[in-house]
Amino acid sequence: MRVGIPHFGNVYVAIKTMAYRLGASDSELVIPPPMTQRTLEMGIKYSPTEACLPYKLTLGSLIEACELGADTLAQARGTGICRLGYYARGQEQMLYDLGYNAHFITVDVSHHKLASIIRLIKDMTNNAPWHEVISAFFFGIGKLAALDRVENVVRKIRAVESEKGVANRIYREAVKAIDDATSSKEVKGIAKEYIDRLNRVPRNPAADPLKVGIVGEIYVVIEPFANMDIEVELGKLGVEVERTMTLSRWIKYSLFLNYLGIDEWREVHKLAKPYLDHDVGGDGWESVGEKVLYARRGYDGVIHLAPFTCMPEIVAQNIMPSTREDIPVLAVTCDEQMAKQGMLTRLEAFVDLLGFRRRRRDGR
Amino acid sequence: MIKVGIPRALLYYQYYPMWKTFFESLGAEVVVSPRTNKAILNSGVTRAVADTCLPVKLFLGHVVSLIDKCDYIFAPAVINLGRKTYNCSKIIGLPNMTRALIPECPLVLAPQIDLGKWRYHLYHNIYELGRRFTSNPFKIQKAMEEAWKSNLAYRNKMSQEGFTCLEAISGVRRDEPRPDSGFDSSPLLTIAVIGHPYVIYDDYLNHRLLLQLQLMGTKILVPEMVPEEELDAAATRLVGAPHWSFETDIIGAGEYYLEAKVDGLINLSVFGCGPDSMMVSFVKHRARELGTPFLHLSLDEHASAGGVLTRLEAFLDMIKRREKICV
Numbered sequence: 265m266r267v268g269i270p271h272f273g274n275v276y277v278a279i280k281t282m283a284y285r286l287g288a289s290d291s292e293l294v295i296p297p298p299m300t301q302r303t304l305e306m307g308i309k310y311s312p313t314e315a316c317l318p319y320k321l322t323l324g325s326l327i328e329a330c331e332l333g334a335d336t337l338a339q340a341r342g343t344g345i346c347r348l349g350y351y352a353r354g355q356e357q358m359l360y361d362l363g364y365n366a367h368f369i370t371v372d373v374s375h376h377k378l379a380s381i382i383r384l385i386k387d388m389t390n391n392a393p394w395h396e397v398i399s400a401f402f403f404g405i406g407k408l409a410a411l412d413r414v415e416n417v418v419r420k421i422r423a424v425e426s427e428k429g430v431a432n433r434i435y436r437e438a439v440k441a442i443d444d445a446t447s448s449k450e451v452k453g454i455a456k457e458y459i460d461r462l463n464r465v466p467r468n469p470a471a472d473p474l475k476v477g478i479v480g481e482i483y484v485v486i487e488p489f490a491n492m493d494i495e496v497e498l499g500k501l502g503v504e505v506e507r508t509m510t511l512s513r514w515i516k517y518s519l520f521l522n523y524l525g526i527d528e529w530r531e532v533h534k535l536a537k538p539y540l541d542h543d544v545g546g547d548g549w550e551s552v553g554e555k556v557l558y559a560r561r562g563y564d565g566v567i568h569l570a571p572f573t574c575m576p577e578i579v580a581q582n583i584m585p586s587t588r589e590d591i592p593v594l595a596v597t598c599d600e601q602m603a604k605q606g607m608l609t610r611l612e613a614f615v616d617l618l619g620f621r622r623r624r625r626d627g628r
Numbered sequence: 629m630i631k632v633g634i635p636r637a638l639l640y641y642q643y644y645p646m647w648k649t650f651f652e653s654l655g656a657e658v659v660v661s662p663r664t665n666k667a668i669l670n671s672g673v674t675r676a677v678a679d680t681c682l683p684v685k686l687f688l689g690h691v692v693s694l695i696d697k698c699d700y701i702f703a704p705a706v707i708n709l710g711r712k713t714y715n716c717s718k719i720i721g722l723p724n725m726t727r728a729l730i731p732e733c734p735l736v737l738a739p740q741i742d743l744g745k746w747r748y749h750l751y752h753n754i755y756e757l758g759r760r761f762t763s764n765p766f767k768i769q770k771a772m773e774e775a776w777k778s779n780l781a782y783r784n785k786m787s788q789e790g791f792t793c794l795e796a797i798s799g800v801r802r803d804e805p806r807p808d809s810g811f812d813s814s815p816l817l818t819i820a821v822i823g824h825p826y827v828i829y830d831d832y833l834n835h836r837l838l839l840q841l842q843l844m845g846t847k848i849l850v851p852e853m854v855p856e857e858e859l860d861a862a863a864t865r866l867v868g869a870p871h872w873s874f875e876t877d878i879i880g881a882g883e884y885y886l887e888a889k890v891d892g893l894i895n896l897s898v899f900g901c902g903p904d905s906m907m908v909s910f911v912k913h914r915a916r917e918l919g920t921p922f923l924h925l926s927l928d929e930h931a932s933a934g935g936v937l938t939r940l941e942a943f944l945d946m947i948k949r950r951e952k953i954c955v
Contacts, residue, residue: 312905312906312908312909313905314899314900314901314902314904314905316902346902347902347903347905347906349714350906350907353867353868353910354906354909354910357909357913361913539724540721540724541724542705542707542720544718544721548717548721572679573679573900573902573905575716575717575718576717576721578677578679578680578717578718579717579718579720579721579724581677581679582676582677582680582721582725582728583721583724583728585728586727586728586729586731595677597679
């Protein structure tokens with residue numbers, strides 16, 4: 265069995281770790297090459313025209329995994345969460361038509377999340393013993409958490425570093441180092457080391473970064489290829505980026521703490537209540553709440569990322585302008601027609617606007 | 629008398645008789661917005677974000693046209709119509725979008741309909757809705773029962789007697805329009821039109837597509853003409869357990885009519901419809917397997933009657949020529 269997975273942020277690091285920990289050999293796990301224009305083009309070619317960007321990108325990624333010889337593919341599924349429930353069905357049929365006889369194993373991300381992920385790992389590893397599966401699982405998650413910790417720091421440093429690009433280089437080294445680490449202790453040490461290195465990066469003393477929160481649909485927020493490295497570009501413009509939506513947070517709460525009745529979005533949902541009083545699927549409810557949250561916390565602006573025709577985010581986009589908490593929102597629709605230069609121009613204009621607003625607020 | 633405004637859009641086509649009976653037996657007067665027209669379209673389009681799909685924009689336009697004509701607007705948040713299925717996000721968030729985009733609109737009555745939860749939750753929400761009109765719980769219960777009866781009668785009228793939605797609502801059956809003499813009407817083609825009721829039956833949105841088809845000498849079949857159980861069964865045969873509450877309209881009806889060997893299948897959909905973008909590819913795939921001609925018409929506010937007509941004519945000509953070659 266050769267298992268292939270689609271790319272989604274740093275998820276591949278965790279999956280790779282788990283599989284190798286459980287004794288899978290190189291030939292049993294296929295990590296597709298990093299997403300490129302080719303991935304996108306293949307995804308577009310074989311998807312329904314009006315499908316959303318995450319569908320097209322994951323399909324492209326899966327096709328690339330199949331080309332490398334994967335015969336079993338992992339994909340998310342679930343009810344009550346927009347089109348995602350249909351991803352596996354549609355993609356399985358398309359791959360079959362393309363002549364890849366791949367078998368799909370699906371991870372349920374709406375109900376019985378933990379059980380379905382553990383089952384996925386067990387399937388992938390020919391029924392390894394339970395304690396090994398669980399220990400490998402936590403090791404993989406530990407790596408994601410470490411990556412997210414480093415990423416949280418790098419977002420702040422990018423805005424203030426005196427030589428642009430240094431922090432990003434260190435971050436990329438950190439991803440590589442954490443990916444190669446072989447024990448939990450080593451991972452923690454590496455994370456600490458790189459965070460220290462990032463904090464020592466020479467800073468521009470005059471920098472007074474604008475603070476922007478990123479909200480929106482989870483795939484385009486987390487996957488840098490889908491949002492054209494928006495965080496790096498904002499960093500270059502001297503903007504400190506904050507986002508609450510990270511993979512390790514999703515795993516921590518959705519897989520464990522939610523079962524104990526702890527809801528990470530409780531505060532956000534409460535803030536959204538006056539404008540949107542129930543879940544609309546996807547991340548629409550959270551987007552509205554987070555906008556209010558960032559406004560209350562005194563941020564300068566919010567960037568709302570959504571794939572084109574994403575239903576929950578369209579609801580959020582329609583509701584956002586009516587909130588009493590006033591904060592500039594830039595809605596960026598991500599799809600295959602998006603061009604980097606066009607996006608940069610919009611970002612520059614937005615950042616100029618935020619700077620103007622802040623100077624006026626400070627009376628300068 | 630309290631006036632309740634019901635926009636003639638989205639779920640109106642499926643549930644209007646039920647809603648009407650409910651409010652009228654509670655002693656309220658029901659006001660329905662006029663048929664979709666240019667003014668309604670324009671006022672809807674200017675309110676919503678550009679990416680929003682056309683039926684939701686039309687809904688907003690209908691709400692705008694009801695301002696000052698009623699005391700309440702009825703816009704339920706229909707979360708699902710069965711366990712483990714889900715409605716489109718835009719329908720779930722409809723009351724909130726209405727409040728946000730049309731601040732001047734009358735109070736929006738928005739009961740949550742969530743059949744995935746306990747039955748009590750549904751009854752409680754309906755009771756809360758009825759409390760605005762009467763304080764007598766028995767009256768509310770009676771209204772609810774009557775509403776459900778009229779809903780069943782409405783469904784039966786369509787599935788048993790072959791009425792279309794609009795005919796069943798008005799209670800008057802229109803004569804089938806006679807085909808234009810210009811068309812060769814000797815072999816009557818059977819064309820199934822699948823899609824959401826709010827697209828198929830909104831004459832302004834789809835440029836009177838059903839009428840045009842009839843004028844071209846075809847017999848039209850719509851999803852409502854099949855009993856719901858059979859649609860469910862057909863949907864399960866094609867893709868397995870349903871994911872969306874309205875999956876039967878597209879996948880169920882598509883599979884049912886493809887198996888029934890219709891001459892052609894037309895999918896009527898709107899640009900940017902999330903659920904359709906996924907479901908249609910399955911029906912298309914199946915149609916290709918069975919060799920049935922399939923036309924996917926995607927409409928938006930820029931579609932023109934001429935363009936739609938040309939594509940329809942080409943589609944029908946293609947079917948006719950194909951049959952001549954085969955015979």
